Amino acid sequence: xxxxxxxxxxxxxxxxxxxxxxxxxxxxxxxxxxxxxxxxxxxxxxxxxxxxxxxxxxxxxxxxxxxxxxxxxxxxxxxxxxxxxxxxxxxxxxxxxxxxxxxxxxxxxxxxxxxxxxxxxxxxxxxxxxxxxxxxxxxxxxxxxxxxxxxxxxxxxxxxxxxxxxxxxxxxxxxxxxxxxxxxxxxxxxxxxxxxxxxxxxxxxxxxxxxxxxxxxxxxxxxxxxxxxxxxxxx
Amino acid sequence: xxxxxxxxxxxxxxxxxxxxxxxxxxxxxxxxxxxxxxxxxxxxxxxxxxxxxxxxxxxxxxxxxxxxxxxxxxxxxxxxxxxxxxxxxxxxxxxxxxxxxxxxxxxxxxxxxxxxxxxxxxxxxxxxxxxxxxxxxxxxxxxxxxxxxxxxxxxxxxxxxxxxxxxxxxxxxxxxxxxxxxxxxxxxxxxxxxxxxxxxxxxxxxxxxxxxxxxxxxxxxxxxxxxxxxxxxxxxxxxxxxxxxxxxxxxxxxxxxxxxxxxxxxxxxxxxxxxxxxxxxxxxxxxxxxxxxxxxxxxxxxxxxxxxxxxxxxxxxxxxxxxxxxxxxxxxxxxxxxxxxxxxxxxxxxxxxxxxxxxxxxxxxxxxxxxxxxxxxxxxxxxxxxxxxxxxxxxxxxxxxxxxxxxxxxxxxxxxxxxxxxxxxxxxxxxxxxxxxxxxxxxxxxxxxxxxxxxxxxxxxxxxxxxxxxxxxxxxxxxxxxxxxxxxxxxxxxxxxxxx
Numbered sequence: 001x002x003x004x005x006x007x008x009x010x011x012x013x014x015x016x017x018x019x020x021x022x023x024x025x026x027x028x029x030x031x032x033x034x035x036x037x038x039x040x041x042x043x044x045x046x047x048x049x050x051x052x053x054x055x056x057x058x059x060x061x062x063x064x065x066x067x068x069x070x071x072x073x074x075x076x077x078x079x080x081x082x083x084x085x086x087x088x089x090x091x092x093x094x095x096x097x098x099x100x101x102x103x104x105x106x107x108x109x110x111x112x113x114x115x116x117x118x119x120x121x122x123x124x125x126x127x128x129x130x131x132x133x134x135x136x137x138x139x140x141x142x143x144x145x146x147x148x149x150x151x152x153x154x155x156x157x158x159x160x161x162x163x164x165x166x167x168x169x170x171x172x173x174x175x176x177x178x179x180x181x182x183x184x185x186x187x188x189x190x191x192x193x194x195x196x197x198x199x200x201x202x203x204x205x206x207x208x209x210x211x212x213x214x215x216x217x218x219x220x221x222x223x224x225x226x227x228x229x230x231x232x233x234x235x
Numbered sequence: 236x237x238x239x240x241x242x243x244x245x246x247x248x249x250x251x252x253x254x255x256x257x258x259x260x261x262x263x264x265x266x267x268x269x270x271x272x273x274x275x276x277x278x279x280x281x282x283x284x285x286x287x288x289x290x291x292x293x294x295x296x297x298x299x300x301x302x303x304x305x306x307x308x309x310x311x312x313x314x315x316x317x318x319x320x321x322x323x324x325x326x327x328x329x330x331x332x333x334x335x336x337x338x339x340x341x342x343x344x345x346x347x348x349x350x351x352x353x354x355x356x357x358x359x360x361x362x363x364x365x366x367x368x369x370x371x372x373x374x375x376x377x378x379x380x381x382x383x384x385x386x387x388x389x390x391x392x393x394x395x396x397x398x399x400x401x402x403x404x405x406x407x408x409x410x411x412x413x414x415x416x417x418x419x420x421x422x423x424x425x426x427x428x429x430x431x432x433x434x435x436x437x438x439x440x441x442x443x444x445x446x447x448x449x450x451x452x453x454x455x456x457x458x459x460x461x462x463x464x465x466x467x468x469x470x471x472x473x474x475x476x477x478x479x480x481x482x483x484x485x486x487x488x489x490x491x492x493x494x495x496x497x498x499x500x501x502x503x504x505x506x507x508x509x510x511x512x513x514x515x516x517x518x519x520x521x522x523x524x525x526x527x528x529x530x531x532x533x534x535x536x537x538x539x540x541x542x543x544x545x546x547x548x549x550x551x552x553x554x555x556x557x558x559x560x561x562x563x564x565x566x567x568x569x570x571x572x573x574x575x576x577x578x579x580x581x582x583x584x585x586x587x588x589x590x591x592x593x594x595x596x597x598x599x600x601x602x603x604x605x606x607x608x609x610x611x612x613x614x615x616x617x618x619x620x621x622x623x624x625x626x627x628x629x630x631x632x633x634x635x636x637x638x639x640x641x642x643x644x645x646x647x648x649x650x651x652x653x654x655x656x657x658x659x660x661x662x663x664x665x666x667x668x669x670x671x672x673x674x675x676x677x678x679x680x681x682x683x684x685x686x687x688x689x690x691x692x693x694x695x696x697x698x699x700x701x702x703x704x705x706x707x708x709x710x711x712x713x714x715x716x717x718x719x720x721x722x723x724x725x726x727x728x729x730x731x732x733x734x735x
Binding site: 076103121123125199227230 | 610614616631635636637638658665711716717734735
């Protein structure tokens, strides 16, 4: 083989290698490409609320990422917001794990929302170290559809949040993290941050941060009609 | 019939020191019994310490000799374990303990009948190789002999020429060759007491061939009936029965540390060896275990038992070691550990489709979730994991129960409970929380206003404790929805759930 041919072949090989590297780089979830926008459009998991889907970049909860829900008060419908997505995941035979829920998840309510109870796992690890370990293991295991966690008394370090985000990406798992609203001002690696509050009979959502999409929008979601109906009972 | 005899010359020493990591044998060691050296390791042998010396002589030869008292119980247990190991190759196994008189020079040995398992193991040569390499892995030194009867195998295992042939043996030898070896063997290799051998030598009989040349009746009058029987068994003219070994349906193995360990990390190495032994046996016997029970022996200070739960049949040693590691990491040792044991009882037969070695990864998600749950259980403890299920009851707090074992494979049962068709809160309080009631107004973090109700739930009126309640949905000041009830007997108000 002549040296010229050799040279040409070498050049082709290096070109291929470069292309491969570029493809690998572009395949990363955190690189945004205008040309790929339509691909990315629909990889979220439907929230069950069309108004919310329209606001979110992936037309649903971002897959393989942390979603932070900033809530101060329980009882405004924060869990009901997630239930349609969780029900869909359990129907697809994926596990849903609750880590340190503040109260008992009430089986009849979850079952009537369509959640398959045998796919639900509740963890109560002792101490923050075990909690973080269990969350990371669960997120990166790849067999868990969604993990819901509630922030304990001391806020987790930024490094830990980042680790959880990476673990969620590795395991393609939805991670919902409930935190108090006082954390709204502190930076966070989460790809979606939502502020939840109550407004009359409605749940008021505010997008604080969204990777690959706009933020700052507000949305009101009505609560289930059979809850807010007024009979005006006397006692 | 093709009998293999495996003799274990260093069993007294190995029963005590097997647990230690393989490496250059530093310190000279000897096992002693009744003021006599019974067994020595290689570095002690280099210093001219041999079996049969008194302790005083041995210590004079080698000042830094470490003396370990002989533990015959541990030895016989190790022999049982070896029999169990042998049973994984062939169903006809017979262990024989060393004779109590240590000066006899007879070692503990194991008889294996090989003619039935040659085909399954790919012939004689691969089988012998496998046996040798596994013995080496277990750190057990041994030598072997092949014979047409157990007695012949025992004798030939001591014959140097036969052992050399066996090292490269490809197929079982012909009957003539056996006869040749036996008749060539020196008389001192006969399996009988010293007195008889001395008598033989006094008669000028040095080789077995000379003995066989004498008519049997003559031999009988001089050496007795038993000796003639023994010769017949050696020849193969008489049956040679040995007690057959029946394995218990459980696994037990123990490693003893001559110098106690005080760090839980150091335990990982011996634990890994035990797990590998377990997996080999389970694989061969097509069994699985749902629980590994580890016993850490602190000697005088008692012992500690750890158990590792395994949700699915699992024969991969690496995963079992990883689960054990999670448990050992949590452990802080207060006392040094002298021995570690692994017990698995309730071994169950492996089903057709139950092993997690799915070649095409079809059920990989279910598999991974089993592995995840095992891991979580091992580190967090059994009680930290739970599930929820429905239960049939009128009372809201009894309409659910926590489920211990998660049903990960969705297998629909015949009877499915249906949840009640009324709005129920997502969170239930473990105990109803008292609400303040002043002037017909309810206060719980601000004033509560009732939206709907009442829904009367009246249960257990036929029993001593009646539960009569009127449930309402109420709204707090900040828009949160609560599930509250009024107890009809005491007229007090309680918060029972939150519509999260």
